[in-house]
Amino acid sequence: MPDAAQRIGQLRQTLHAHAHRYSVQNAPTVPDAEYDRLFQELQALE
Numbered sequence: 001m002p003d004a005a006q007r008i009g010q011l012r013q014t015l016h017a018h019a020h021r022y023s024v025q026n027a028p029t030v031p032d033a034e035y036d037r038l039f040q041e042l043q044a045l046e
Helices: 004-023 032-045
Strands: none
Touching: 004 032
């Protein structure tokens, strides 16, 4: 299991990629609820 710093890095990369696909490419790959769940996990770790 990754430590908190590793998980934070993973979440930041994942969220950035999802946000780019949603905002720039207009082609979201996850539902809003999943994005929100990942974002909340990141906030809790930070």
